[in-house]
Amino acid sequence: MFKKAKYAIILLLLAVLLTSCAESAGADADTPPSQDVTNPETPDIIDSEDELSEEEKSRIELEKKLAEREELEKQRKEELKEFYVPLIPLGEEREKKNLEVKALYVTGHTAGEELNKENIEAYGAYVKALEENNTEKARELFESAEKANKFERIVGIALATEINGLVINVKDDNGLITYESDVEIVRNMNEDTKFPIRDIQKVLDILKEYDIYTIGRIVAFKDKNFAVKSPDHSIQLKSGGIWLDPNSGNIPWINPFDKYVWDYNIAIAKEAALLGFDEIQFDYVRFPDGAKYYNPITEFPGRNDRDKDEAIAEFLEYARKELEPYKVNLGADVFGLVTRTWDDYPEDIGQTWILIGQHVDNICPMVYPSHYSTGWYNLEDPNAHPYLVVKGAMQEAIEKNSSMETPPIIRPWIQGFNWADVTYGPDKIRDQIIAAKELGINEYMVWTPSNVYNPYAFMVTNKEKETTYPLDKGELDYTEKSPADAAHKYLTGMLQKRYSYTYLMTPFEDRVKDFDEFAKLQEESNIKLLNYKVYGYEIDANNSDKAYVTLYYKIEVNKGDTKEIIEKDQVKWQAVREYKIWKIRPDFIDS
Secondary structure, three states: OHHHHHHHHHHHHHHHHHHHHHHHHHHHHOOOOOOOOOOOOOOOOOOOHHHOOHHHHHHHHHHHHHHHHHHHHHHHHHHHHHHOOOOOOOOOOOOOOOOOOEEEEEOHHHHOOOOOHHHHHHHHHHHHHHHOOOHHHHHHHHHHHOOOOHHHHHHHHHHHOOOOEEEEEEEOOOOOEOOOOOOHHHHHHOOOOOOOOOOHHHHHHHHHHOOOEEEEEEEOOOOHHHHHHOHHHEOEEOOOOEOOEHHHOOEOOEOOOOHHHHHHHHHHHHHHHHHOOOEEEEEOOOOOOOHHHHHHHEEOOOOOOOOHHHHHHHHHHHHHHHHHHHOOEEEEEEEHHHHOOEOOEOOOOOOOHHHHHHHOOEEEEEOOHHHOOOOHHHOOOHHHOHHHHHHHHHHHHHHHHOOOOOOOEEOOEEEOOOEOOEOOOHHHHHHHHHHHHOOOOOOEEEEOOOOOOOHHHHOOOHHHHOOOOOOOOOOOOOOOOOHHHHHHHHHHHHHHOOHHHHHHOOOHHHOOOOHHHHHHHHHOOOEEEEEEEEEEEEEEOOEEEEEEEEEEEEEEEEEOOEEEEEEEEEEEEEEEEEOOEEEEEOOOOOO
């Protein structure tokens, strides 16, 4: 496929040259006999570029650009070696797409099925008739719609409903590429792989015709294929050999600290972008779970004293830089619990929301209700309450995002599969979509390993049509906190030294960006909170995003050799609503 790009450049150059020659020849033929024509044997000397025709200028400029690109590609090939992927050909450049994505998950095997436009459009028309409650028309279309295969039905759903994107496996959960690659190292690692997608370019071209946003899913570090074939780049046992993950069927993982591993995943991402995917999404962009069991017995070559979440953030930062010329969006999947946990605690899997969020366009928490245990969001059986689980998780995600000056888009993975004795039909899938929508989160992706989707789940209900989204929370923020609640959380953080609370509840203009530095400053502060009480709040009459919180506090102030107790009552602190979340501006001494 890389050769095709090279041939396209050559053909483009030839076309320009031939056009230029033809126009010049035409001009000579049309010259009247009486006109003074320069003798072809003694051509004029061109002293200025201004005397060149526009066609000649264009030809020279194109030749210059092509020569520069050829030289650049030569250098890149020497530098990147087995990881080499060419840039997007000149003349085919594009910009990043910007839209609210609502996508369905597609395995490589499903994406390898034939795409017949007649079947796609027949199924799409059938779904549209169902949405319009046109029973007679749906009955007429049923027979032709039934001919559509699984993939054609998915595309048909995208034609007829709010679905406008597909997440397609590029590298799957075993580390196998789903289509034949032209990247040297990827070919070497997939010599025995049977590629389920026979013609990825054809698939992407058809999806582009239907204006469907395409996301290439790359399973990053859970890569059995690479780990087995290149054990030196796997997680190592201190006693020798490679570590096997008991939670994933005793398979090895590749080492997320290893730059060679980074370059492998990024080479796959570059090729996917070159082929035309609109977004690269890294899944399993983390370390294995169960860290407390394997940390004592494993080692990670290349770690260099870094924390795990530093490695993941640095990988994504590097990936974004390397993918920038390809003009694709970048997304990262994170565990659902990461919406709540802080600073990679307690799981130690390398996923910290505010670190990952700095380096991606989209952050994608996997908030499947089936993955939450008793007690989460005050629910005995979270799997039976998808609306409440997604609502709670999205509120946490919004609060985390509000601590960032340029936050990523939140696009959750929601559950489309049955679990235990709970059937996830259209109603439960729609409940999850609405829970996010009420909070202003309009993007989502649906995970169903079977790739069988009921189109009714993606039809906007009458109640939704009559509702204005996001819901107006009045004086509350999107976590349903009042300014007084925000002050309570801030002060609780001070009292209990839970600095994540004070970090989240402080406007980002009023604090340092780095959390570790922020926590250190808090620890070194000369003010120690001893007690507090929050009475209430009042909204600013001229600005509904500003309020004043009335409270009492008792503090101990360290003044070198002495300590002073200060107690104040009926103090007013300012609160501001930032990214829909109330934040506090404390004023201990001067209030």
